[in-house]
Every structure is written in structure tokens, then in C-alpha cells.
Amino acid sequence: MNENGELLLVDDDATFCRVLARALTRRGFTVSQAGDGSAALTQARQQPPDFAVIDLSMPGESGLQLIQPLIAINADMRIVVLTGYASIATAVEAIKLGAMHYLTKPADADAVCQAFQLDTGNAGIDVTEQPVPLNRVEWEHIQRVLKECDGNISATARRLGMHRRTLQRKLQKRPSR
Structure with missing residues (x-):
């Protein structure tokens, strides 16, 4: 380096x-x-x-x-x-x-x-058998749809079928690990 x-x-x-x-x-x-x-x-x-x-x-x-x-x-x-x-x-x-x-x-x-x-990834990293928590899956899905909507909160809320303010509240919370 x-x-x-x-x-x-x-x-x-x-x-x-x-x-x-x-x-x-x-x-x-x-x-x-x-x-x-x-x-x-x-x-x-x-x-x-x-x-x-x-x-x-x-x-x-x-x-x-x-x-x-x-x-x-x-x-x-x-x-x-x-x-x-x-x-x-x-x-x-x-x-x-x-x-x-x-x-x-x-x-x-x-x-x-x-x-x-680090120039390469770590193939030896531990792979966990625990399922991802539901609120983490929700967070990931919201982030994916938000990206597809180019960061537009209103368009994302419409696609997710939720109120815009509800989506904004969810985005302000930290995702679970």
C-alpha cells in the first residue's frame, strides 16, 4: 500500500x-x-x-x-x-x-x-445457517425497489403499496443485522 x-x-x-x-x-x-x-x-x-x-x-x-x-x-x-x-x-x-x-x-x-x-475476496469467510430476520429482508427489498425508482420515495411507496410517510419512517430506522 x-x-x-x-x-x-x-x-x-x-x-x-x-x-x-x-x-x-x-x-x-x-x-x-x-x-x-x-x-x-x-x-x-x-x-x-x-x-x-x-x-x-x-x-x-x-x-x-x-x-x-x-x-x-x-x-x-x-x-x-x-x-x-x-x-x-x-x-x-x-x-x-x-x-x-x-x-x-x-x-x-x-x-x-x-x-x-485487500485485493481479493475471502472465500474462507464463515457462511451462517441462520435465516435472515424478516425485518432485514424487508429492508433489503425496500432498498432494491428504491434503487429501481432512482431514489424517488413517492414512486417507491406506490410500487410497494404503502403510504409515503410509512416508507420514510422505515428508511429512517437502522436495518437489523
């Missing part, structure tokens, strides 16, 4: 961003920060980063929409997506779009650095 590499940290949570930036700086990265996708692209064009840590859920466009434009700026960029609301659908899409890893918050700087070092 290229310690002392340029790292772009994109997150709308200023406090989390500041704490993670400080920790990554101590680990040898030169960190620049952005609070949204457009600011991130502007910074990346001016100083192409070697690494990027992108929050999945931000105002405006999602972190998923930022992956390919960043890779277009630097094809060798190593991208890690962070989220507080993980779902299988968004994890798969992040990897398909070019991210090398997907971590759930709270993730510390050590986990981020370790994710940058």
Missing part, C-alpha cells in the same frame, strides 16, 4: 469526517475532505487522489453515483464505501461500480486502511 498517498474523504457528517481525517493523516495519508459529490469531484480533478473513502448516503447524489466519475479521474484509485445503512443491494452495486470494499459505520481508520490493502 502506498502510505503517504493522497486520500479523498467524502462524507456529509462533518464531525465524523474530521475525526476520520485526523486518524488517516496519522497513518500517513494526505487527506482532503468534501461534504458532497460535486465538491469531491472538483477536488479530485484538481488533485487526483490515490484513495477515496465515500459515504453512501449524502444529500443530492449518493456515494454510488460518485464511484465511476472518480475512477475516470484516476483508474488506479482504490475506493472504499462507508455506510450506516448497509444493504446487500448497495454493497453489490458498489463493488460492481468499482469500489474495492464496502464497510458499515462506525468504521475506524484501521478498518479503512485494511480495506485498502
Whole structure:
């Protein structure tokens, strides 16, 4: 891993961003920060980063929409997506779009650095026999339909046959593990 590499940290949570930036700086990265996708692209064009840590859920466009434009700026960029609301659908899409890893918050700087070092998956990971809880399956289904509706809450609620406010309440809750 290229310690002392340029790292772009994109997150709308200023406090989390500041704490993670400080920790990554101590680990040898030169960190620049952005609070949204457009600011991130502007910074990346001016100083192409070697690494990027992108929050999945931000105002405006999602972190998923930022992956390919960043890779277009630097094809060798190593991208890690962070989220507080993980779902299988968004994890798969992040990897398909070019991210090398997907971590759930709270993730510390050590986990981020370790994710940058992984070049392959882990075929030896434990496969659990426990069924996924029903509320987790519901969360995954909502996320999949929301993605199909391009993030439109009203269209998603119509497709799911539920009231828009009910859907908004469900989206504000953390999914079960």
C-alpha cells in the first residue's frame, strides 16, 4: 500500500469526517475532505487522489453515483464505501461500480486502511445457517425497489403499496443485522 498517498474523504457528517481525517493523516495519508459529490469531484480533478473513502448516503447524489466519475479521474484509485445503512443491494452495486470494499459505520481508520490493502475476496469467510430476520429482508427489498425508482420515495411507496410517510419512517430506522 502506498502510505503517504493522497486520500479523498467524502462524507456529509462533518464531525465524523474530521475525526476520520485526523486518524488517516496519522497513518500517513494526505487527506482532503468534501461534504458532497460535486465538491469531491472538483477536488479530485484538481488533485487526483490515490484513495477515496465515500459515504453512501449524502444529500443530492449518493456515494454510488460518485464511484465511476472518480475512477475516470484516476483508474488506479482504490475506493472504499462507508455506510450506516448497509444493504446487500448497495454493497453489490458498489463493488460492481468499482469500489474495492464496502464497510458499515462506525468504521475506524484501521478498518479503512485494511480495506485498502485487500485485493481479493475471502472465500474462507464463515457462511451462517441462520435465516435472515424478516425485518432485514424487508429492508433489503425496500432498498432494491428504491434503487429501481432512482431514489424517488413517492414512486417507491406506490410500487410497494404503502403510504409515503410509512416508507420514510422505515428508511429512517437502522436495518437489523
